[in-house]
Amino acid sequence: MIPASAYAAFDPNSPLKYWDFERRDLRPDDVEIDILFCGVCHSDLHAAKGEWGDVNRPFVPGHEIVGKVKAVGSSVTKYKVGDSVGVGCLVDSCLSCHECEDGLEQYCNHWVGTYMGMETGTGKPTYGGYSSKIVVKEHFVLKIPEGMDLAGAAPLLCAGITTYSPLRHWKVGPGQRVGVVGLGGLGHMGVKLAKAMGATVVVFTTSASKVEDAKRLGADEVVISKDEAAMAAEAGKFDFILNTVAVSHNLDPFLNALKRDGTLTLVGVPSEAHPSPGVQGLIFKRRSLAGSLIGGIAETQEMLDFCGQHGLTADIELIPMQGINTAYERMLKSDVKYRFVIDVSTLAKG
Numbered sequence: 138m139i140p141a142s143a144y145a146a147f148d149p150n151s152p153l154k155y156w157d158f159e160r161r162d163l164r165p166d167d168v169e170i171d172i173l174f175c176g177v178c179h180s181d182l183h184a185a186k187g188e189w190g191d192v193n194r195p196f197v198p199g200h201e202i203v204g205k206v207k208a209v210g211s212s213v214t215k216y217k218v219g220d221s222v223g224v225g226c227l228v229d230s231c232l233s234c235h236e237c238e239d240g241l242e243q244y245c246n247h248w249v250g251t252y253m254g255m256e257t258g259t260g261k262p263t264y265g266g267y268s269s270k271i272v273v274k275e276h277f278v279l280k281i282p283e284g285m286d287l288a289g290a291a292p293l294l295c296a297g298i299t300t301y302s303p304l305r306h307w308k309v310g311p312g313q314r315v316g317v318v319g320l321g322g323l324g325h326m327g328v329k330l331a332k333a334m335g336a337t338v339v340v341f342t343t344s345a346s347k348v349e350d351a352k353r354l355g356a357d358e359v360v361i362s363k364d365e366a367a368m369a370a371e372a373g374k375f376d377f378i379l380n381t382v383a384v385s386h387n388l389d390p391f392l393n394a395l396k397r398d399g400t401l402t403l404v405g406v407p408s409e410a411h412p413s414p415g416v417q418g419l420i421f422k423r424r425s426l427a428g429s430l431i432g433g434i435a436e437t438q439e440m441l442d443f444c445g446q447h448g449l450t451a452d453i454e455l456i457p458m459q460g461i462n463t464a465y466e467r468m469l470k471s472d473v474k475y476r477f478v479i480d481v482s483t484l485a486k487g
C-alpha cells in the first residue's frame with residue numbers, strides 16, 4: 138500500500154482535520170498522482186455534512202484534482218512520470234454498458250465516485266483529493282493542456298465539465314440568449330463557457346455585490362433574482378437557462394423566463410427538494426425542465442482542450458489546507474470569488 142495523508146471529516150459537524158491513510162498499490166492500468174491542487178466544490182460540503190445521506194468516515198472530499206504523475210502501471214500508455222494531469226468526479230465505471238460505450242460514464246449504473254464511492258475490486262471507500270496522493274485507472278485521468286495554470290485548472294474538473302456538458306448538449310451558441318443562475322463555482326464557469334461558445338449571457342444572482350464581477354466574467358446583462366419586477370421583465374426571453382443554485386428555491390420565475398421550447402436545466406443538488414414548479418409554465422410554451430450530471434471522460438478532455446484554446450481557467454482564491462473549514466463557512470454565505478482551491482503542498486499534521 139502507498140502511504141498518503143489527507144484532511145477528512147470525522148463526523149458531520151466537526152471541522153475537517155488531518156488523517157493518515159493508504160492508497161492501493163498500482164494495478165497495471167493505474168496512474169499514481171502526487172496532488173498539487175484541489176478545488177472546493179459545494180458538493181464536498183453537502184457530502185461532508187451528511188446532507189446527501191451517510192458517508193463512510195473518515196470522509197475525504199475533493200473531486201477537482203490536479204497533480205503530477207508519480208508512477209504508472211505496466212500497461213499505461215497515455216501518461217508518463219512528470220505529466221500534469223487531472224481527476225474529476227469519477228474514478229471508475231463498467232466501461233462496457235451503453236452509457237460507457239457512448240462516452241457517458243457518469244450515467245453508468247456502476248460508476249464509482251472519486252469520493253462516496255466503493256473501489257472496484259477491494260470494496261473499500263474511495264477517498265477524494267484533499268490528500269497528498271491518488272491512484273486512478275488510466276481511463277479516468279485527464280491531460281491538462283500545455284501551459285495552463287494548474288491551480289486555475291483544478292475547478293475545470295468538476296465546475297467546468299458540469300457546466301460545459303449541458304451547454305453542449307442543449308447546443309448553446311451564437312444568436313441564443315442563455316441564463317446562468319447563481320454566480321458561484323459552477324455559475325462563474327458557466328458564464329465564461331457560454332460566452333466563449335458565442336451566446337448572449339445573462340446572470341441571475343441573489344448578490345447585488347456580484348454585478349460588476351459578472352460583467353467582467355463575460356455576462357452581457359445581470360438580473361437580481363430577488364427583484365420580482367426585474368424577473369417578470371425577463372419572461373419569455375431565454376433559449377436556455379442553467380441553474381447552479383445549491384439550495385431549494387422557487388423555479389417558476391426561471392421557467393417563465395424561457396421562450397417557447399426553451400429548457401431550464403438544473404445542476405444544483407440541494408438537500409431539500411425544490412417546490413414543485415407550476416404546470417402552466419411548462420405546458421403553455423412547451424418548455425422543458427431537465428437535469429444534468431457532470432460529464433463523461435472524453436467530453437471532459439474536450440472541455441479542457443476548449444478552455445486551453447480560449448485561455449479559460451477558473452477565478453480562484455488559493456487557500457492552505459488548514460483554511461478549508463473557514464472556506465466552507467464562507468461558501469454557505471455565497472462568499473466565494475469564485476472557487477476556493479487548496480494548495481495541497483500545505484498539508485501538514487496538526
Ligand code: NAP
Nearest residue numbers: 179180319320321322323342343344383404405406430431
Ligand atoms: P457555490 O459555489 O456555493 O455556488 C452556488 C451559488 O448559488 C451561490 O454562489 C449563490 O450565487 C447561489 N445561491 C446561494 N444561496 C442561494 C439562495 N438562497 N437562493 C438563490 N441562490 C443562491 O456552489 P457550486 O460549487 O457552484 O455548486 C452548486 C451546486 O451544484 C451544489 O448543489 C453542488 O452540489 C451541485 N453540483 C452538481 C453537479 C452535477 O453534476 N449536477 C456537479 C457539481 C456540483 P449568487 O450569490 O449569485 O446568488
Ligand code: ZN
Nearest residue numbers: 178180295296
Ligand atoms: Zn463538484
